[in-house]
Amino acid sequence: MKHIQVVNKGRLCETANKGCGECQTSCQSACKTSCTVGNQHCKQAQAK
Amino acid sequence: MKNTHSQIHKFYLNGRYIVLDVASESLMQVDQMTYDILDDYHLKSDEETLEKWQKTYPKDEVEEVIAELHELEEQGMLYAPDDYDPMVYQNYDLIKSMCLNVAHDCNLRCKYCFASQGDFNGKRDVMPYEVGKKALDFLVAQSKNRHNLEVDFFGGEPMINFDVVKRLVAYGRSLEGPKNKKFKFTMTTNGMLLNDENMKWIDENMGNVVLSLDGRKAVNDRMRPTISGKGSYDIIFNHIKKMCDIREASGKEYYVRGTYTKYNLDFGRDVEDMARQGFKSLSVEPVVTDPSKPYAILEEDVNAIKKEYDRLALAYLNQEEEGLDYLFYHFMVDLNGGPCVYKRLSGCGAGRDYVAVTPKGNIYPCHQFVGQPEFIMGNVDEGITKPEIKDQFMEAGLLNKPSCRDCWCRYFCGGGCHANAWNFNHTVMKPYEVSCEIERHRVENALMIKIVQDERTAED
Ligand code: SF4
Ligand code: SF4
Ligand code: SF4
Numbered sequence: 105m106k107h108i109q110v111v112n113k114g115r116l117c118e119t120a121n122k123g124c125g126e127c128q129t130s131c132q133s134a135c136k137t138s139c140t141v142g143n144q145h146c147k148q149a150q151a152k
Numbered sequence: 153m154k155n156t157h158s159q160i161h162k163f164y165l166n167g168r169y170i171v172l173d174v175a176s177e178s179l180m181q182v183d184q185m186t187y188d189i190l191d192d193y194h195l196k197s198d199e200e201t202l203e204k205w206q207k208t209y210p211k212d213e214v215e216e217v218i219a220e221l222h223e224l225e226e227q228g229m230l231y232a233p234d235d236y237d238p239m240v241y242q243n244y245d246l247i248k249s250m251c252l253n254v255a256h257d258c259n260l261r262c263k264y265c266f267a268s269q270g271d272f273n274g275k276r277d278v279m280p281y282e283v284g285k286k287a288l289d290f291l292v293a294q295s296k297n298r299h300n301l302e303v304d305f306f307g308g309e310p311m312i313n314f315d316v317v318k319r320l321v322a323y324g325r326s327l328e329g330p331k332n333k334k335f336k337f338t339m340t341t342n343g344m345l346l347n348d349e350n351m352k353w354i355d356e357n358m359g360n361v362v363l364s365l366d367g368r369k370a371v372n373d374r375m376r377p378t379i380s381g382k383g384s385y386d387i388i389f390n391h392i393k394k395m396c397d398i399r400e401a402s403g404k405e406y407y408v409r410g411t412y413t414k415y416n417l418d419f420g421r422d423v424e425d426m427a428r429q430g431f432k433s434l435s436v437e438p439v440v441t442d443p444s445k446p447y448a449i450l451e452e453d454v455n456a457i458k459k460e461y462d463r464l465a466l467a468y469l470n471q472e473e474e475g476l477d478y479l480f481y482h483f484m485v486d487l488n489g490g491p492c493v494y495k496r497l498s499g500c501g502a503g504r505d506y507v508a509v510t511p512k513g514n515i516y517p518c519h520q521f522v523g524q525p526e527f528i529m530g531n532v533d534e535g536i537t538k539p540e541i542k543d544q545f546m547e548a549g550l551l552n553k554p555s556c557r558d559c560w561c562r563y564f565c566g567g568g569c570h571a572n573a574w575n576f577n578h579t580v581m582k583p584y585e586v587s588c589e590i591e592r593h594r595v596e597n598a599l600m601i602k603i604v605q606d607e608r609t610a611e612d
Contacts, residue, residue, distance in 0.1 A: 107182060109182070111180060114229060114232070115488065123241040124242055127491055127495060129500065129501045130500050131518065140482060140565060141563075142485050143481065144490065144495070
């Protein structure tokens with residue numbers, strides 16, 4: 105493509121069959137005061 | 153007219169035109185023409201879009217842009233459908249994560265401590281082993297078939313009650329085999345009581361260690377004095393440094409974590425100061441507090457904070473030139489191994505799959521609600537006695553909050569901090585807009601950083 109450079113082809117749609125709930129609660133990671141779920145890691149993805 | 157509420161988000165940062173497709177999380181860098189045309193592409197017909205933009209740009213190029221946008225749309229990378237069902241997430245009727253406040257007492261007097269300077273609006277108290285044991289039993293039972301459990305030793309200062317921590321870890325481990333569970337233990341400490349012996353134990357037994365330090369000495373000492381009112385920096389610094397060195401050597405997770413307030417809106421300098429001291433894994437966060445406090449972050453501070461994230465983001469990208477090597481928690485977004493959309497829809501989990509337990513055994517929705525009696529959901533003897541509190545947090549899911557449903561940042565943020573929402577708006581249904589502005593801005597910076605880092609990797 106000439107005008108658009110895709111940096112990341114999103115995966116949110118592909119993860120549509122998940123939701124196992126095994127991953128870490130966001131406030132248990134580093135912050136303890138503010139929430140950003142987007143920088144957590146998926147246990148399923150890590151296991152692969 | 154097609155529905156457009158926050159299906160894409162476009163922003164200009166560090167000389168780049170950036171487009172995020174909200175529902176698929178596709179990230180694109182575009183030229184200025186595409187950036188402009190996107191204002192109309194989804195709202196108007198192709199003919200109307202062409203008609204309008206050929207006045208500004210060459211017609212054949214406008215046609216190319218429209219064709220490229222269609223291609224991305226067909227591939228599910230633009231205006232991807234957002235029809236995820238939040239109920240797919242499997243943790244709504246279980247609890248798998250716990251903040252264990254093993255000491256409502258502290259050897260520091262940090263001014264912003266949400267625990268009212270260590271005494272939690274009540275008297276100083278440490279958790280008896282029996283209460284902790286019941287809390288772990290409660291967690292194991294409530295977690296149903298969830299395998300991975302998290303327990304954070306928190307306070308006050310948990311190291312005040314270190315013997316109980318050690319016994320609880322041993323007890324937790326003893327449950328793993330028979331109950332088919334795996335505990336991840338975290339220690340969140342101010343570093344005052346760390347010594348060679350307990351650091352060795354912590355390194356061996358803790359999955360994560362969070363060490364509190366606010367950055368520059370003057371900044372730290374202003375908000376984190378000792379009981380006698382002197383600064384804590386000189387006492388804690390070497391302890392924290394040593395603990396981090398141990399974690400670097402063992403390759404295990406740790407964070408040096410600071411809080412910024414109205415008093416240090418140039419908090420990026422604190423991040424950089426800690427990086428210069430050799431700490432590699434950093435998290436510095438805005439204070440969560442009552443708006444009446446003099447150090448509370450208010451609307452008037454937002455511009456300065458945004459500018460500081462912009463400055464820090466550029467410095468972060470150039471850290472190598474400065475001889476630095478660090479990670480900043482809020483600039484890390486994992487676009488490939490990040491959480492599934494259901495996890496994101498479920499938000500922070502407070503009061504749902506995450507709870508906090510006090511030394512007396514009372515259960516709260518999370519550590520930030522501790523000390524507010526109206527939020528006691530139950531206790532370790534009887535379990536959850538007030539399911540209506542849990543229901544309130546269930547109700548506060550991302551899609552039920554109007555401001556979140558329409559926010560482009562929803563899948564990064566997850567719906568914000570309920571405690572902050574409560575402090576400022578007295579309802580968990582309405583997030584604190586100032587935190588939202590900050591969150592959105594740092595996510596924009598994180599995405600920009602991701603783009604630059606990817607480019608560099610591609611060049612190598
Ligand atoms: S482990 Fe992965 S799939 Fe499971 S809930 Fe967490 S992010 Fe979703
Ligand atoms: S809490 Fe704020 S930033 Fe987060 S999703 Fe809701 S509106 Fe957006
Ligand atoms: S309410 Fe706030 S402090 Fe509590 S778990 Fe959620 S994000 Fe963390």
